[in-house]
Amino acid sequence: xxxxxxxxxxxxxSYFVSPIAYLLLTMFAIIFGFFFWNSLGYFVLMGMESQxxxxxxxxxxxxxxxxxxxxNAAVIGLFFIxxxxxxxxxxxxxxxxxxxxxxxxIRDFEIIIGKWLAAxxxxxxxxxxxxxxxxxxxxxxxxxxxxxxxxxxxxxxxxGGLLAIGTFISTLTKNQIIAGAATFGVCLLLWVLEWxxxxxxxxxxxxxxxxxxxxxxxxxxVKGVIDTKDAIFYLTVIFLGLFFTTRSMESxxxxx
Amino acid sequence: xxxxxxLTKKYARTVAVDQxxxxxxxxxxxxxxxxxxxxxxxxxxxxxxxxxxxxxSATVAxxxxxxxxxxxxxxxxxxxxxPPLYPEMETSEYLTFVGKLKGLSGPELKKRVDSxxxxxxxxxxKTKLLGKLSKGYRQRVGLAQAIIHxxxxxxxxEPTAGLDPKQINDTRDLIKSLAGDHTIILSTHILPxxxxxCEQVIIINKxxxxxxxSVHNLQARARGAESVLVEIAGRNGNLDLTAVQxxxxxxxxxxxxxYKTSHANRNIFEIESQKGFVRGDLARAVVEAGWDLNExxxxxxxxxEIFLQLTRGEVKEAAAKGxx
Numbered sequence: 001x002x003x004x005x006x007x008x009x010x011x012x013x014s015y016f017v018s019p020i021a022y023l024l025l026t027m028f029a030i031i032f033g034f035f036f037w038n039s040l041g042y043f044v045l046m047g048m049e050s051q052x053x054x055x056x057x058x059x060x061x062x063x064x065x066x067x068x069x070x071x072n073a074a075v076i077g078l079f080f081i082x083x084x085x086x087x088x089x090x091x092x093x094x095x096x097x098x099x100x101x102x103x104x105x106i107r108d109f110e111i112i113i114g115k116w117l118a119a120x121x122x123x124x125x126x127x128x129x130x131x132x133x134x135x136x137x138x139x140x141x142x143x144x145x146x147x148x149x150x151x152x153x154x155x156x157x158x159x160g161g162l163l164a165i166g167t168f169i170s171t172l173t174k175n176q177i178i179a180g181a182a183t184f185g186v187c188l189l190l191w192v193l194e195w196x197x198x199x200x201x202x203x204x205x206x207x208x209x210x211x212x213x214x215x216x217x218x219x220x221x222v223k224g225v226i227d228t229k230d231a232i233f234y235l236t237v238i239f240l241g242l243f244f245t246t247r248s249m250e251s252x253x254x255x256x
Numbered sequence: 257x258x259x260x261x262x263l264t265k266k267y268a269r270t271v272a273v274d275q276x277x278x279x280x281x282x283x284x285x286x287x288x289x290x291x292x293x294x295x296x297x298x299x300x301x302x303x304x305x306x307x308x309x310x311x312x313s314a315t316v317a318x319x320x321x322x323x324x325x326x327x328x329x330x331x332x333x334x335x336x337x338x339p340p341l342y343p344e345m346e347t348s349e350y351l352t353f354v355g356k357l358k359g360l361s362g363p364e365l366k367k368r369v370d371s372x373x374x375x376x377x378x379x380x381x382k383t384k385l386l387g388k389l390s391k392g393y394r395q396r397v398g399l400a401q402a403i404i405h406x407x408x409x410x411x412x413x414e415p416t417a418g419l420d421p422k423q424i425n426d427t428r429d430l431i432k433s434l435a436g437d438h439t440i441i442l443s444t445h446i447l448p449x450x451x452x453x454c455e456q457v458i459i460i461n462k463x464x465x466x467x468x469x470s471v472h473n474l475q476a477r478a479r480g481a482e483s484v485l486v487e488i489a490g491r492n493g494n495l496d497l498t499a500v501q502x503x504x505x506x507x508x509x510x511x512x513x514x515y516k517t518s519h520a521n522r523n524i525f526e527i528e529s530q531k532g533f534v535r536g537d538l539a540r541a542v543v544e545a546g547w548d549l550n551e552x553x554x555x556x557x558x559x560x561e562i563f564l565q566l567t568r569g570e571v572k573e574a575a576a577k578g579x580x
Contacts, residue, residue, distance in 0.1 A: 003357070006353070006356045006357060010342075010353055013345075014342065014344050014345075017344050018344055095338075095340070095341075095342075095343075096336060096337075096338045096340050097340040097341070097342055098340075099301075099306055099334070099336045099340050100334075100336075100340035100354065100357075100401070101357070102305075102306050103304040103305060103306050103329055103332065103334045104329060104354075104357040104358060105326050105327075105329040105330040105357075105358060105359060106329075106357060107326070253306065253307045253308060254307065254308065
């Protein structure tokens with residue numbers, strides 16, 4: 001446990017002393033802020049229209065603002081995850097510092113979990129910026145906080161899975177660009193897989209759509225529902241991703 | 257302290273290390289010698305548990321590298337060929353990080369960081385970014401990182417590569433000063449380095465063990481065939497070189513006489529003998545012939561020559577095997 005924390009702190013530090021963290025946080029804050037502004041503007045317009053028609057219908061901040069925004073955050077996250085994970089192992093392999101880690105009295109999985117955890121913490125920090133936006137809703141309206149909290153939990157689980165995949169891909173190469181591009185491709189694919197369910201109902205389509213990381217978020221967490229089935233899906237992805245990373249590190253030793 | 261038995265590492269197509277066996281006693285400095293690509297780094301990486309051997313075994317302080325890698329790693333300090341530095345860290349921060357990785361903590365850790373900074377002469381760059389350090393400093397920080405947890409065994413992969421002559425000397429002195437408390441294996445392809453720093457030499461070539469012995473013994477072994485340098489001058493300034501050559505060749509036991517130079521009017525001959533001591537006969541012969549004997553010294557074979565001899569022999573053997 002102590003070793004995991006040592007690695008994690010070192011990774012967080014190198015995110016935050018380099019421009020990477022600030023760049024990612026700023027970009028995410030701007031993009032998400034833009035989505036928030038649009039979404040809120042539309043909500044306000046709808047509210048005014050319904051009042052002008054003289055027959056106001058019930059409007060719900062949770063359903064009409066928070067929910068679509070959480071979905072947006074999930075998708076924006078897909079684009080940022082490769083940039084978080086690409087350097088994790090690729091850089092250490094290129095500079096040779098991996099030799100220090102591997103020859104220290106610390107287990108492979110401690111290195112891997114430490115790095116993955118640091119990536120997850122950076123992602124969580126990004127999500128913090130969405131909370132700044134949502135805080136305004138709580139100031140001027142009264143949305144329910146529980147579905148929002150569940151939504152965040154879902155986002156973290158989903159990101160945890162994708163970050164684990166990214167970590168794995170980063171062990172495969174010395175080149176950060178390759179690691180980043182490959183992770184981006186996989187993330188994108190895992191998102192669009194659900195589209196097949198739109199026109200096809202055969203078993204293969206169901207399987208493909210099941211594999212899509214976004215489906216499991218859309219079907220429960222975003223609605224404020226914790227579905228064990230979906231939680232287990234994400235936990236499995238996390239486990240498999242990290243498991244393959246340990247295997248990859250082992251084979252690195254046999255080959256290198 | 258270190259015991260290696262028939263250690264072998266095979267890659268997909270090549271055999272990098274082929275059944276190497278040797279032992280290193282506690283407190284020794286051992287030079288691991290071989291041309292580039294001989295398998296030095298691979299052997300060291302197996303000893304540090306960076307990669308597992310294909311077959312054979314290695315134990316460090318009684319712990320097997322495959323069975324108990326964590327115990328081995330606790331007792332080893334390792335400086336890879338390129339010091340494993342994080343460019344975005346400051347020196348003291350980096351050493352603290354490595355210390356924690358090796359299991360140190362609290363005031364103990366702080367004390368060790370300060371002491372290795374002193375010892376490796378990096379105290380003046382404690383708050384500098386590693387990425388901005390010069391090559392010499394980087395190497396010393398690398399060394400500091402290797403000894404931070406006061407390991408029993410130090411494994412240094414070409415610790416002086418790429419340094420300037422003064423830095424090389426400093427690093428060698430530093431390594432020698434570490435010898436008392438640590439068992440040290442250092443690899444190099446620079447021979448004088450071994451002569452100057454090491455007590456034992458392990459020579460490998462093309463993945464095979466060529467020789468393992470003390471530096472002293474190796475030099476003695478090669479001196480079986482003695483070579484002597486003589487400087488001769490004529491009485492009145494003129495010297496008939498061919499006459500000298502002939503006279504010298506007549507001395508019993510001399511196998512070869514070679515005129516070397518007449519640098520600054522000094523006539524130097526190199527004489528090789530098979531049977532050992534010919535210096536007395538030589539001196540007498542020169543004086544009796546009426547020449548001046550200005551200098552006579554035995555030219556001990558340097559390790560370099562021994563090394564070339566040994567590795568060349570290996571090549572010849574291999575060639576002979578190939579021919580059969």
